[in-house]
Each structure stands twice: as structure tokens, then as C-alpha cells.
Amino acid sequence: xxxxxxxxxxxxxxxxxSKILQWIFSVDHKRIALLYSGVMFTxxxxxxxxxxxxxxxxxxxxxxxxxAQTYNQTFTFHGVTMIFLFVVPGIAAxxxxxxxxxxxxxxxxxxxxxxxxxxxxxxxxxxxxxSSLMTAHGFADxxxxxxxxxxxxxxxxxxxxxxxxxxxxxxxxxxxxxxxVTIHRLRAPGMDFFKMPLFVWGLYSTAWIQVLAxxxxxxxxxxxxxxxxxxxxxxxxxxxxDPILFEHLxxxxxxxxxxxxILPGFGIVSEVLPVFSRRxxxxxxxxxxxxxxxxxxxxxxxxxxxxxxxISDLARIIFSFLTFLVAIPTxxxxxxWIATLYKxxxxxxxxxxxxxxxxxxxxxxxxTGVVLGALGTDIHLHDTYFVVAHFHYTILGGVIFMFxxxxxxxxxKITGKxxxxxxxxxxxxxxxxxxxxxxxxxxxxxxxxNPRRYFDYLPTFSIYHQIAGIGAVLVASGLLFVLYxxxxxxxxxxxxxxxxxxxxxxxxxxxxxxxLENFSKxxxxxxxxxxxxxxxxxxxxxxxxxxxx
Amino acid sequence: MENELAYDVxxxxxxxxxxxxxxxxEKFGFWIFLFTEGxxxxxxxxxxxxxxxxNMEVFASxxxxxxxxxxxxxxxxxxxxxxxxxxxxxxxxxxxxKLSxxxxxxxxxxxxxxxAIKxxxxxxxxxxxxxxxxxxxxxxxxxxxxxxxxxxxxxxxxGLHIIGGIALMTWVLLLIRSGGIREDHTxxxxxxxxxxxxxxxxxxxLFPLFYMIGx
Numbered sequence: 001x002x003x004x005x006x007x008x009x010x011x012x013x014x015x016x017x018s019k020i021l022q023w024i025f026s027v028d029h030k031r032i033a034l035l036y037s038g039v040m041f042t043x044x045x046x047x048x049x050x051x052x053x054x055x056x057x058x059x060x061x062x063x064x065x066x067x068a069q070t071y072n073q074t075f076t077f078h079g080v081t082m083i084f085l086f087v088v089p090g091i092a093a094x095x096x097x098x099x100x101x102x103x104x105x106x107x108x109x110x111x112x113x114x115x116x117x118x119x120x121x122x123x124x125x126x127x128x129x130x131s132s133l134m135t136a137h138g139f140a141d142x143x144x145x146x147x148x149x150x151x152x153x154x155x156x157x158x159x160x161x162x163x164x165x166x167x168x169x170x171x172x173x174x175x176x177x178x179x180x181v182t183i184h185r186l187r188a189p190g191m192d193f194f195k196m197p198l199f200v201w202g203l204y205s206t207a208w209i210q211v212l213a214x215x216x217x218x219x220x221x222x223x224x225x226x227x228x229x230x231x232x233x234x235x236x237x238x239x240x241x242d243p244i245l246f247e248h249l250x251x252x253x254x255x256x257x258x259x260x261x262i263l264p265g266f267g268i269v270s271e272v273l274p275v276f277s278r279r280x281x282x283x284x285x286x287x288x289x290x291x292x293x294x295x296x297x298x299x300x301x302x303x304x305x306x307x308x309x310x311i312s313d314l315a316r317i318i319f320s321f322l323t324f325l326v327a328i329p330t331x332x333x334x335x336x337w338i339a340t341l342y343k344x345x346x347x348x349x350x351x352x353x354x355x356x357x358x359x360x361x362x363x364x365x366x367x368t369g370v371v372l373g374a375l376g377t378d379i380h381l382h383d384t385y386f387v388v389a390h391f392h393y394t395i396l397g398g399v400i401f402m403f404x405x406x407x408x409x410x411x412x413k414i415t416g417k418x419x420x421x422x423x424x425x426x427x428x429x430x431x432x433x434x435x436x437x438x439x440x441x442x443x444x445x446x447x448x449x450n451p452r453r454y455f456d457y458l459p460t461f462s463i464y465h466q467i468a469g470i471g472a473v474l475v476a477s478g479l480l481f482v483l484y485x486x487x488x489x490x491x492x493x494x495x496x497x498x499x500x501x502x503x504x505x506x507x508x509x510x511x512x513x514x515x516l517e518n519f520s521k522x523x524x525x526x527x528x529x530x531x532x533x534x535x536x537x538x539x540x541x542x543x544x545x546x547x548x549x
Numbered sequence: 550m551e552n553e554l555a556y557d558v559x560x561x562x563x564x565x566x567x568x569x570x571x572x573x574x575e576k577f578g579f580w581i582f583l584f585t586e587g588x589x590x591x592x593x594x595x596x597x598x599x600x601x602x603x604n605m606e607v608f609a610s611x612x613x614x615x616x617x618x619x620x621x622x623x624x625x626x627x628x629x630x631x632x633x634x635x636x637x638x639x640x641x642x643x644x645x646x647k648l649s650x651x652x653x654x655x656x657x658x659x660x661x662x663x664x665a666i667k668x669x670x671x672x673x674x675x676x677x678x679x680x681x682x683x684x685x686x687x688x689x690x691x692x693x694x695x696x697x698x699x700x701x702x703x704x705x706x707x708g709l710h711i712i713g714g715i716a717l718m719t720w721v722l723l724l725i726r727s728g729g730i731r732e733d734h735t736x737x738x739x740x741x742x743x744x745x746x747x748x749x750x751x752x753x754x755l756f757p758l759f760y761m762i763g764x
Contacts, residue, residue, distance in 0.1 A: 110574045177581045185574040189555040189563035215589035231682030232698035240691025521566045524557040
């Protein structure tokens with residue numbers, strides 16, 4: 001029996017007897033990934049709790065459970081926690097951290113200690129954000145966007161939230177640097193950029209967004225903090241500042257940030273589809289390059305959040321046009337994925353179900369995004385539930401479905417055990433049905449004019465909110481069922497073996513769970529990542545990582 | 550783990566790059582870090598450009614209130630200090646450890662002088678009642694409030710980077726003493742030199758923006 005990374009580890013300060021210290025000071029990328037996952041999913045369930053509270057309040061028109069001000073703080077808490085504490089580190093920090101070195105044929109990331117520092121900064125950010133729940137003025141009520149001038153005036157503890165977002169940004173930048181350098185330096189010999197698995201391409205594009213966009217929002221949030229403490233005037237109209245400038249700077253980061261969330265998810269889709277269709281991915285290069293071009297074009301579309309903010313017509317037309325352009329590489333990807341399925345031997349295992357579900361949801365989310373990118377319709381739909389539904393279709397129905405799909409896919413590699421397939425499928429069906437019940441009615445409510453961010457609505461919208469409320473309960477129970485299934489899998493699941501899915505990428509050629517430092521010998525990679533012949537993986541290695549013919 | 554090889558199907562060995570002591574990786578990583586710094590200051594330059602465009606004349610007159618001589622001396626100090634830091638880095642690679650340490654010390658001294666001059670400028674402004682949120686400043690033109698708001702934020706952030714540089718150079722001196730930086734292991738020194746170049750480059754842009762537009 002091989003010793004895995006659960007049995008031994010490297011730490012930053014030498015040897016520790018205590019198990020806890022061995023975990024929180026470990027510089028092993030796999031342990032850090034699990035640390036991230038643990039904290040992130042705990043916070044995720046807090047934010048789901050906030051969402052359920054809002055849905056309960058919205059079940060009937062008028063006020064039942066919480067006051068308007070509490071409602072504002074609740075949606076801010078939900079947004080800040082989901083965005084900054086969960087989806088932004090998200091797939092990259094959890095699954096990316098675990099899988100990147102394994103997929104590249106490396107023993108760790110380029111900077112293992114920096115990786116641990118990122119996690120610690122993340123924890124400091126989490127504590128800063130949550131501490132404002134306990135302070136006198138309570139959690140921020142600005143929404144996760146912190147728009148000036150309201151964020152300059154509100155009585156709530158918005159400084160805590162801003163500082164938290166700043167610290168989390170720093171953590172995200174350091175992870176980005178680590179990933180970019182790792183991908184440039186630590187690919188196994190022979191693996192050029194176009195032999196990397198597509199999940200790595202997703203992480204690569206994400207890492208560049210983290211590195212180049214995060215500092216802009218960092219300095220912007222810092223300016224709001226300085227505005228509130230010293231009164232420098234940059235976003236305060238009474239002192240000559242321009243609040244619209246805040247919106248520009250905020251979205252220069254926060255629009256690329258949604259691509260930062262989705263690109264690793266796209267990577268997971270491109271991993272799971274070939275494995276469960278037992279055939280090579282269709283259009284490898286176009287998928288790889290579309291990730292990079294989404295990251296590139298995604299930088300230039302931030303103005304579409306501001307069509308009603310009073311920017312010039314020329315700017316609006318340009319931003320609208322650029323927004324349509326992003327749909328092209330995304331469409332290319334979806335085309336490639338469907339072409340991969342065509343004539344494949346499709347196996348509807350749980351990871352595949354989640355991924356197929358996510359493609360359906362994301363297509364709806366993406367196409368409604370094009371609707372919102374068009375100037376005329378956006379004037380009508382701006383700040384309605386249509387926008388919220390679009391966003392949740394891409395992020396919850398897209399990113400989080402892909403994330404959960406990825407967790408199922410790599411679960412055997414991470415834990416060494418198999419989860420229960422039947423329970424996995426039931427959880428998926430609960431979640432897929434629940435999710436569409438939760439958010440599809442909101443497209444209609446929004447289209448009919450129900451504005452977002454209100455604790456109340458006109459009685460004519462009751463039916464939509466009530467269907468959504470039932471959907472929310474299904475989603476929550478689906479999530480709990482996933483958690484239960486994972487817990488049961490660890491406790492009593494069967495041994496998974498190195499390669500339960502018949503996968504082709506490098507992580508499936510080492511034991512599950514992987515040993516410390518992953519590879520005993522580094523393989524030579526002169527083959528494409530997804531080579532199948534008659535449903536069987538082409539590439540095989542002997543125990544010394546030499547290819548067998 | 551010296552020169553580990555990965556073998557292809559023909560049995561030919563290919564060198565494996567490891568994460569430990571990867572000189573090029575560490576240099577590349579630091580360059581990317583400087584990109585992020587550039588984006589951060591870049592956002593501030595963008596804000597400056599917009600408000601300058603909107604308040605050109607007020608910005609020019611506010612700029613003339615700053616002491617161009619003190620700013621100019623500081624520019625020269627930083628220019629010379631990047632030169633000494635650069636030479637220190639070259640000397641280290643040539644094995645002239647002692648000379649290198651002396652040059653880092655000189656750089657460090659110049660950084661402290663820069664900060665002292667900057668602090669004296671700030672304290673003059675503050676005693677005259679020019680600081681963010683002061684009543685005297687708030688009575689002035691809105692362009693002037695913005696100019697000094699940006700002045701304190703941008704030179705302040707730059708000043709923090711100078712303090713960071715002083716800390717890094719102190720660390721470099723300690724590493725030279727303990728042998729952590731030596732002729733064949735110069736990556737930390739190389740990166741601190743890069744950092745110092747960057748800090749000086751930012752000042753090269755800040756100086757004309759704040760001091761020279763009023764001339």
C-alpha cells in the first residue's frame with residue numbers, strides 16, 4: 001500500500017506533531033486545495049442560507065420575515081460571500097490547485113509557500129468580511145457592487161467588506177502568479193502548450209485575468225476606503241469626484257471576473273466530455289484558443305453594465321458590439337462540445353449529467369446575456385429580475401454545476417473512494433429541476449418589469465416568486481444530498497483504483513489518492529491529452545512512467 | 550534529484566525542470582507581480598488623466614503650489630539610487646560581495662533621504678491646511694480638491710513602495726551576510742533590483758504629472 005499525501009506532508013516551519021498544524025502549515029498543493037474547499041463550501045452554505053431567507057421573504061408580497069434594511073444586508077451578504085469568498089477563488093483555488101500539477105506532470109506548483117500564503121490571506125479576508133456581521137452597524141447594505149456615492153454614505157460597516165475584498169484580491173493575484181509561472185515552467189518534458197489538458201488552458205486564461213484585472217478593483221476599493229476615512233474626493237460628487245468613474249473601474253475588474261469564474265468551469269466540461277464519450281475532443285485548438293480570446297475580449301466589455309448610467313451613445317454602441325463578440329468564442333466552445341458528443345459512446349455517469357446540465361443552463365444564460373448586451377432591450381430589462389436570472393443561469397447553473405460535476409469527476413482521485421452513483425443521479429435531478437424552477441420564472445417576472453433588490457413586489461408577480469421559492473427548496477435539498485453522498489463515499493465507498501473512469505490525462509496514471517510530490521518519475525509527454533481508440537485510452541505507462549507500446 | 554530525466558519511447562532522456570531553485574521561474578513570477586503593480590498604478594494614472602482633462606487650468610495652478618525643487622532633487626536621488634542598485638546586482642554576479650553590499654547600503658540611504666524629503670513636503674502642506682478633508686482645502690475649487698486628493702493618494706502609495714523597498718534592501722543585506730545571496734545564487738537580489746527600478750519608474754511619471762504641469 002502506497003503512502004498518500006494524507007499520510008505525510010511538507011510544512012513551511014519544519015516538523016509538527018499536531019495534525020491540525022500539519023494541515024494549516026502544509027505547502028503541499030493538494031492539502032492547500034482541500035483547505036480551500038473546506039472553507040469555501042462552508043461559506044457557500046452560509047450564502048445559500050441567506051438566499052433561502054430571501055426566497056422565504058419573497059414567497060408572499062409584503063413584509064413577513066425580515067425588514068427592508070435586513071433584506072438589503074442579506075442580499076449583500078449573499079452576493080459578497082458567493083462572489084468574493086466562493087466563486088472567485090472557486091474552481092481555480094480548489095480543483096485547480098489540486099489538479100494543475102497532476103495534469104502537468106509536476107511535483108507541486110512553482111511557489112508552494114506562496115500558495116500557502118494565498119490561503120492564509122484568503123482566511124484573513126474571510127474573517128474580515130464576516131466580522132462586520134458582529135459590529136454595531138452590521139454587514140454592508142450596498143450590494144456586492146459597492147456603487148458610489150451610496151457606499152460612501154451608508155452607515156453600515158462597508159469598510160470591513162471593502163478591506164476583505166481587497167485582501168481577497170491580493171490572495172487571488174498571488175494564486176494567479178503561481179499558476180501562470182507553473183504552467184510556463186513545470187510542464188512535463190515534451191508537453192507543449194497544445195498538448196496541455198484543456199482544464200489547464202482554462203486555468204491559464206483565468207490566472208492572467210486574476211493577475212491583470214484584480215489590481216484595478218483593488219485600488220478602486222482602496223480609494224473608497226480612503227474616501228470614507230479621509231475624504232479625498234475622488235468618487236464624491238460634492239468634492240468634484242465622479243461616481244460614474246467608480247462604476248467604470250469596478251466593472252473593468254468585475255466583468256472579466258465573471259469570465260475568471262467560468263473559464264475553469266469550461267475547462268472541466270472539456271475534461272469530462274471526452275472521457276464519458278470515449279472519444280477525442282472535437283476542435284482541441286479552437287477550445288484552447290477560445291478560452292484565451294474570451295479572457296482577452298472579456299476585458300473590453302465592462303461598459304455593458306452601464307448602459308443606463310449616462311455614458312455616451314458612441315461608447316454604448318462600441319460596448320454593445322464588443323459584448324456580442326464575446327458570444328463568438330463561447331459559441332465555438334459549445335459547438336465543439338456538442339460535436340464531441342456526436343457519435344461518441346456516451347456514458348451518463350453522474351459527472352457527465354452535471355456537465356450536460358451545465359451546458360444546457362449555460363446556453364440559456366449565455367443567450368439571455370446577448371439579449372442584455374443589446375442596447376434597446378437592456379434599457380427595458382436593466383435592474384430587473386431578468387438580469388438576476390441571466391447571472392444565476394451562468395454562475396449557478398453554469399459555474400457551480402460545472403464545479404460540482406468536476407468534484408464528482410475527480411472525487412475518486414482526491415479521496416481514493418467511489419461515491420454512490422444512484423444517490424449522485426438523484427441529487428443531480430433534484431438540483432437541475434429545482435434550479436430551473438427557481439430561475440426560469442424570474443426571466444418572465446423580470447421581463448414583465450419586476451425590479452431586482454426589493455424585499456417586496458406587486459401581487460401580480462406572486463406566482464413567479466412562489467414557483468421560485470419551491471425551486472429554491474429543491475436546489476437546497478439537492479446540494480445537501482450531494483454533500484451527504486460525498487460524506488457516505490468517504491465513509492463506506494468502494495476503493496476507486498487509479499483510473500475508475502478510463503481517463504487519459506496524467507492525473508489518472510498515478511495512485512488515488514496521490515502520493516506526496518505526485519510522481520515518482522516524471523513522464524515524457526509526446527501525445528495529445530485525449531487519445532481514444534475504439535473506446536480505450538491509447539496511452540499507457542509502465543511503473544517507471546515509460547510509455548508502453 | 551540532480552538533472553532528473555524523463556525518457557521517451559525511444560529511450561532518450563529529456564531534462565525535467567523542478568519547482569525548487571528555478572531561477573527563470575522566480576524571475577518570471579516577479580515580472581508578473583510587477584505587471585499587477587503596473588495595473589494598480591495604471592488605474593490611478595487613468596483617474597488622474599480624466600480629472601486633469603476636466604480641470605486642466607485648476608490642476609496647473611494647483612501644481613505650481615508644490616515645490617518643484619524638492620521634487621526634482623528627489624527625482625535625481627531615485628535615478629542615482631537605481632543606478633547604484635543595478636551596479637550592486639552586477640557586482641554580486643561578479644563575486645564582489647563586499648562592494649555589492651556597500652552599494653546596496655548606499656541605495657538604502659538614498660531611499661531614506663527620499664522619504665525624509667517627501668515627509669517634509671507633506672508636513673509643509675499639512676501645516677498650511679492642505680490635506681484631504683481639511684476645511685481650507687474644501688473651500689477651494691473642486692479641481693484643487695481632486696488634485697491634492699490624488700497627490701496624497703499617489704505619492705502616498707508610492708511612498709509605501711519606498712518603505713517596502715527599504716525593508717527589502719535591509720533583507721538583502723542580511724541575506725548577503727548570511728550567505729543567502731551569493732555569486733551563484735542572486736535571484737532575490739535580481740528581483741529586488743527589478744522592484745527598485747519599478748518604484749523609480751513610477752516616480753518618473755509622478756514627477757511631471759504633479760510638479761511640472763504648473764510650470
